[in-house]
Amino acid sequence: MSKLVYLIPLFPLLGFLINGLGRKSLSKSLIGIIGSGTILASFIVSLLVFFDVKANGVSVITLFNFISIKGLIIPFAFQVDQLSVLFLLIITGVGFLIHLYSTAYMHEEEPQHFGRYFAYLNLFVFSMLLLVLGANYVIMFIGWEGVGLCSYLLIGFWFKNNNYNYAAKKAFVMNRIGDLGFLLAVFWLIFKLGTATYSDVFSQVAQLSSFDITAITALLFIGAMGKSAQIPLYTWLPDAMAGPTPVSALIHAATMVTAGIYMIARSNILYTMAPGTQSLVAMVGLATAIFAATIAIKQNDIKKVLAYSTVSQLGYMFLGLGVGAYTGAVFHVITHAFFKALLFLGAGSVIHAMHHEQDIRKMGGLKKYMPITHITFLLACLAIAGIPPFSGFFSKDEILMAALAKNPIYYYLGLGGALMTAFYMFRLYSLTFLGGFRGTNEQEHHLHESPSAMTIPLIVLAILSVIGGWVGIPELFAKDAHSLEHFLAPIFASSTAIADKHHLETSQEWMYLIGSTALIVVVIIYAINSYKKYQPITEESTGLGVILENKWYVDELYDAVIVNPLNAVAGFFKNFVEKYVIDGAVNGVGRLVGYGSRQLRLLQSGQVGNYLLIMVLAIVVFVLVWFNDITIVYYLNRLFN
Amino acid sequence: MPIQYYIYLCLALFSIGIIGALTRRNVIIVFMCIELMFNAVNLLLVAFSKMHLAAASISDKASTVGSDGQLFVFFIMVVAAAEVSVGLAIIVMLFRNTHSVDINFLNRLKN
Numbered sequence: 001m002s003k004l005v006y007l008i009p010l011f012p013l014l015g016f017l018i019n020g021l022g023r024k025s026l027s028k029s030l031i032g033i034i035g036s037g038t039i040l041a042s043f044i045v046s047l048l049v050f051f052d053v054k055a056n057g058v059s060v061i062t063l064f065n066f067i068s069i070k071g072l073i074i075p076f077a078f079q080v081d082q083l084s085v086l087f088l089l090i091i092t093g094v095g096f097l098i099h100l101y102s103t104a105y106m107h108e109e110e111p112q113h114f115g116r117y118f119a120y121l122n123l124f125v126f127s128m129l130l131l132v133l134g135a136n137y138v139i140m141f142i143g144w145e146g147v148g149l150c151s152y153l154l155i156g157f158w159f160k161n162n163n164y165n166y167a168a169k170k171a172f173v174m175n176r177i178g179d180l181g182f183l184l185a186v187f188w189l190i191f192k193l194g195t196a197t198y199s200d201v202f203s204q205v206a207q208l209s210s211f212d213i214t215a216i217t218a219l220l221f222i223g224a225m226g227k228s229a230q231i232p233l234y235t236w237l238p239d240a241m242a243g244p245t246p247v248s249a250l251i252h253a254a255t256m257v258t259a260g261i262y263m264i265a266r267s268n269i270l271y272t273m274a275p276g277t278q279s280l281v282a283m284v285g286l287a288t289a290i291f292a293a294t295i296a297i298k299q300n301d302i303k304k305v306l307a308y309s310t311v312s313q314l315g316y317m318f319l320g321l322g323v324g325a326y327t328g329a330v331f332h333v334i335t336h337a338f339f340k341a342l343l344f345l346g347a348g349s350v351i352h353a354m355h356h357e358q359d360i361r362k363m364g365g366l367k368k369y370m371p372i373t374h375i376t377f378l379l380a381c382l383a384i385a386g387i388p389p390f391s392g393f394f395s396k397d398e399i400l401m402a403a404l405a406k407n408p409i410y411y412y413l414g415l416g417g418a419l420m421t422a423f424y425m426f427r428l429y430s431l432t433f434l435g436g437f438r439g440t441n442e443q444e445h446h447l448h449e450s451p452s453a454m455t456i457p458l459i460v461l462a463i464l465s466v467i468g469g470w471v472g473i474p475e476l477f478a479k480d481a482h483s484l485e486h487f488l489a490p491i492f493a494s495s496t497a498i499a500d501k502h503h504l505e506t507s508q509e510w511m512y513l514i515g516s517t518a519l520i521v522v523v524i525i526y527a528i529n530s531y532k533k534y535q536p537i538t539e540e541s542t543g544l545g546v547i548l549e550n551k552w553y554v555d556e557l558y559d560a561v562i563v564n565p566l567n568a569v570a571g572f573f574k575n576f577v578e579k580y581v582i583d584g585a586v587n588g589v590g591r592l593v594g595y596g597s598r599q600l601r602l603l604q605s606g607q608v609g610n611y612l613l614i615m616v617l618a619i620v621v622f623v624l625v626w627f628n629d630i631t632i633v634y635y636l637n638r639l640f641n
Numbered sequence: 642m643p644i645q646y647y648i649y650l651c652l653a654l655f656s657i658g659i660i661g662a663l664t665r666r667n668v669i670i671v672f673m674c675i676e677l678m679f680n681a682v683n684l685l686l687v688a689f690s691k692m693h694l695a696a697a698s699i700s701d702k703a704s705t706v707g708s709d710g711q712l713f714v715f716f717i718m719v720v721a722a723a724e725v726s727v728g729l730a731i732i733v734m735l736f737r738n739t740h741s742v743d744i745n746f747l748n749r750l751k752n
Contacts, residue, residue, distance in 0.1 A: 606748030608671075613663055 005061055005078050007045045008088060009129040011038040015122035023115025031111070032103035035118030039099050039125055043092035050085045058082070058490070060135050060199070067138070074196055077135035083491045086330065087132040087262055090337045094254040095125045097457035101345050102246040104453035105352060117157060121250065124150035128255035132262055136197040137186045140263065144182060144227065147256045148175040154251075155243040167242035174236040178226015182263075185219035188212065202269045202494065210274070217270050217277040220263065221284075228260030228314050231288045235555055238307040245348030248303060252310040253341035258333050261317045265491070268326045272495040282322025282406075286413055289315030291552070293420035297427070298548035301358045302347045305428045309384065310340055312421060316399055319414060324499045325402030326492045327485045331472045332399060334484075335391035338468045339383040342461035346377040349450040349458065350432060354443060360428060364534065365437040369447040372455045374433050376462035381429045383465040385422035386520055391469030397513065398472060404512065405504060415516055422520045426527035434532045476509055647688035654681035668732050668742045672725075679721050686710045686717075 015038030019031050026034075053059075058081040066076040078084075099121060106117055127146025134140040149172075156168030190196055192212055193204050205213070224230070229237035237257065241248055251257060264271060264281065271278050289312045296308035313336050320329035351358055353370060367374045383390035386397065396418060404411035437444050449455065473481035480486075489496075504512075547553065603614065654677055661674030690710030697704035732742060739746045 608744050608747050609663065609666070616659055616663065 003061065004045055005049055005080050005133065006063060008042045008049070008092070009126050009133060011042045011045075012122040012126035012129065014038060016119050016126060019115045019122060020119035023112050023119065026111070026115060028107070028111050028114050031115045031118050035122055036096060036099040036103060038122060039092055039096040042125070042129070043089070043096050046085065046088040046092045049080060050089055053080060053082060053085050054487070062135075071194060072190065074136055074138045076139060077197070078133040078139075079135035079198060080133075081491060082488050083262070083265060083330065084132050086334065086488070087258070088129065090258075090334060091125060091128050091132065091254050094337050094341045094461070095128075095250065097460055098246050098250050098254065098341060098345070101249075101348070101454050101457040102244075104451045105246055105348055106244060113157075117154075117244070120150055120153045120157070121247070124154065124250060124255055128259070131259055135199075136195075137189065137201075138196050140266075141179075141182065141186060144223070144259060144263075145179065147227070147259060148172060148179065151175070151240065151251055151256055154247040155240045157243050157247065161242075164242035167236075167239040171236040171240050174233050175226045178223045178233055181219040181221075181226070182223025185216045185223065188216050188219065192216075198266065202267075205269055205273055208273075213270060214274045214276050217267070217274040218280065220267060220270070221277060221281055224260030224263055224318075225284070226260075227263075228257045228318070229288075229311050230260070230284050230314065230318060231291060234288060234292065234311050235558065237311055238304055238551075241301070241303040241307050245303065245344060245351055248307070249341045249344035249348070252307070252344060253337040257310065257314055258337070261314070261321065261329055261333050264318075264321045265326050265330050268321075268492055268495045269498075271321065272324065272498050278322050278324070280322070282319050282403075282410060285315045285318025285320075285322055286403075286410055286417075287315070288312065289319060289417040290413060290420070291315075293417045293424065294548055295551045296424040297420060298545060299424075300361050302350065302360050302363075302428065302432065303344075303358055305360070305424060306340070306343050306347055309343075309421065309425065310336075312417060313340070313384070316396060316414065316417070319403055319410065320399035323399075323402045323406040323410065324495070325399055326495065327472075327482075327488050328395065328398035328402055330488060331484055332395035334471075335383065335395040335465070335468050338461055338464040339380040339390075339392060342376055342380040342458060342465050343384070345454070345458055345461065346373050346380065349373040349454055350377075352450055352454070353447050354439065355446060357439065357443065360431040361534075362439045363432045363437070364435040364439075365433070366447070367433040370449045372449060372458060376458040377433065378429060379462045380465050381425045383469075385425055385524060386418055386517070387524075388517060389466075389469065391465050391467070393517075394469035394472050394474065397516075398474060400516070401474075401504065401509065401512070411512075415519070418516070419519055419523050422523045423527045426524045427531050430528050430531035431534055434528070435534055438535075476506065476513070644688060644692050647684065651681045651685040651688070654678075654684070666744045668735065668744050668747075671744055672728055672732070676721065676725070679717060683714045683717055686714050 015034050018034055019026070023031070058079075060077055060079055062075045062077040064076050065073060067074040099118070102117070102121065106114055109117065124147060127143045127150055129143070130146060131140050131143025134143060152168045152172040155171050156165045158164050186196055189201060192208060193201055195201060195204075208216070226233045237252075240251060243251075271281065292308045292311035292315060296305050296312065299305045299308060313332070317329045317332050317336070320326070320332060349370065350363065350366060350373060353366070353373075354363065357363070379390065383392040386393045388394075400411055400414050400418070403414050437447075471482075472484040475482065550556070603610070658674045658676075658678035658681060661677070662671050665671055665674070687710065690707040693707035693710070694704065697706040735746065736742055
């Protein structure tokens with residue numbers, strides 16, 4: 001069955017080609033069927049491959065040699081193991097639901113743009129599948145670049161709005177910065193080990209000096225920073241909200257931002273061997289988790305809140321990777337894929353009902369108009385806040401417990417972030433669904449529940465958000481109930497063998513667990529109470545509030561430190577170097593030839609006397625040169641012989 | 642007679658030819674100056690030919706060294722004769738058309 005794994009990326013690629021080329025002739029319903037159907041087919045094959053891996057174990061399928069030069073062979077091979085099949089299931093499963101949802105969400109688009117949208121979406125899924133399936137870093141890099149490209153295309157999908165184009169460009173440039181780090185790391189690996197294939201790299205890792213391995217992992221981490229939106233390269237993700245809402249769901253849940261987590265989880269042995277980089281990963285992750293959470297508290301755009309929440313949750317995943325809880329990080333990727341896709345699709349449903357109004361201050365009371373969206377959104381909020389027994393509780397708890405075992409400071413800061421998460425999610429929930437409606441009468445008149453193509457994915461994702469965490473029930477509750485850990489154990493085996501183990505007392509663990517849950521519940525009740533009866537106020541916020549509303553002025557800082565100087569340099573090149581040096585040289589050559597020709601034309605006077613004079617002078621010159629040449633050669637010979 | 646005398650004479654003749662060709666405007670005089678230069682060169686060829694033959698004859702009475710120089714003189718004379726006939730024909734045509742033999746009128750060939 002694993003032999004059929006090439007079908008998984010092939011279906012979306014076909015969907016991309018058909019929808020992309022036929023977007024002007026196919027009908028919208030056909031485009032929707034092709035777009036979603038290919039992903040569904042991939043999902044079915046992924047399921048089969050998943051059960052095959054479970055039964056028969058790991059395999060590597062080589063299709064052909066991608067690069068083959070002396071001493072370096074990079075095969076186009078697919079790695080089918082526990083980690084990649086998990087990601088395959090998330091990407092194709094959640095991806096399919098998002099495609100299905102998009103058929104309803106995007107139905108107002110013209111057929112041509114509808115086709116373009118689904119073509120991009122399929123290409124996105126294809127790139128991500130390639131990324132997780134590749135059996136070496138080079139194939140991963142192809143997918144890595146592919147998702148970067150597709151995010152650019154989809155964020156700038158409504159290309160008539162220039163701000164959206166800027167957001168798309170920002171995403172692309174930020175990603176490129178990270179990609180450079182990734183690329184350098186791959187070159188470094190190939191230079192030192194002569195291979196980029198995972199199995200070879202991981203078995204030869206002992207040959208690397210500690211400097212090499214630290215540098216390689218740090219460079220890889222820079223790649224992950226760009227792709228997974230960590231400090232300092234996170235600012236593209238909130239701006240990526242410019243794209244259609246299902247695209248945000250796809251970027252945030254199923255594809256793209258999980259690439260960095262996947263890459264580090266895949267290279268876990270490298271990171272375990274480089275404790276320095278690992279602490280860096282943990283600290284950057286933790287900083288991002290808290291930093292983004294503080295910004296999310298003050299945002300008023302429904303999608304912006306969710307975007308910063310994604311950045312924050314990704315921070316938790318990196319914290320997990322940094323403290324060696326690789327299973328926990330992957331676990332959080334899975335649960336996060338469920339509830340964040342649900343949140344975005346729910347937000348999309350709200351935006352759809354509100355006729356593209358995204359400001360939560362102008363919503364409220366949607367509970368009675370949109371019951372399904374309301375219930376599913378509430379479940380997702382509970383999941384992300386970490387209320388047992390919803391999925392987010394188990395995964396976040398696993399990461400935080402690992403952080404506690406490593407360093408209590410990580411735990412307390414992480415818990416602080418988790419409390420903020422609970423606060424801003426329930427602030428969002430209350431402002432959107434509770435209280436009275438604060439929009440215009442016309443909007444209220446049009447409020448309606450979304451069509452079933454949109455609610456069915458919501459319901460499926462809601463069920464997954466509730467039960468998704470049950471694959472990873474901690475030891476504390478039941479012995480050997482953490483089936484995910486057992487499933488992934490072969491991937492992280494060499495890392496767990498090296499890493500030193502910290503174990504907490506069971507009673508201690510219970511204490512932290514109950515304490516943190518109680519705190520979260522208190523915060524949730526506080527948030528609901530403060531925003532339930534929210535009335536729009538005109539007074540300006542003060543102090544820290546202003547800073548948070550402006551996202552700590554990070555964009556302004558980047559503009560001042562990097563963007564504006566670069567623009568100035570570019571302006572100098574455009575206005576001076578381009579205009580005077582390059583154009584000057586090119587035009588100067590032309591002008592010189594023209595001038596020379598005009599001067600030479602004077603010789604052609606038609607006066608025979610002049611010709612004669614020139615002829616005589618030329619003969620005299622030639623004769624002089626000739627004789628001097630001979631004497632020069634003569635003296636040179638004398639000199640050297 | 643030393644070869645230097647021939648060389649000085651040829652140099653003088655050639656210089657007269659060049660200066661005449663450069664400074665005079667009458668086509669016929671320019672033409673004559675060109676002939677003068679030809680003949681300066683011819684004279685030089687013959688002089689060197691004789692010099693080489695004389696030098697070779699001291700050791701070998703039957704030597705023919707330098708005779709190719711005299712051969713070239715004949716060639717040049719033949720070619721010069723042909724050239725003179727063409728040149729004079731051009732001058733005649735020039736005179737018919739412009740009623741002048743001024744060399745500067747030759748630029749009228751342009752049109």
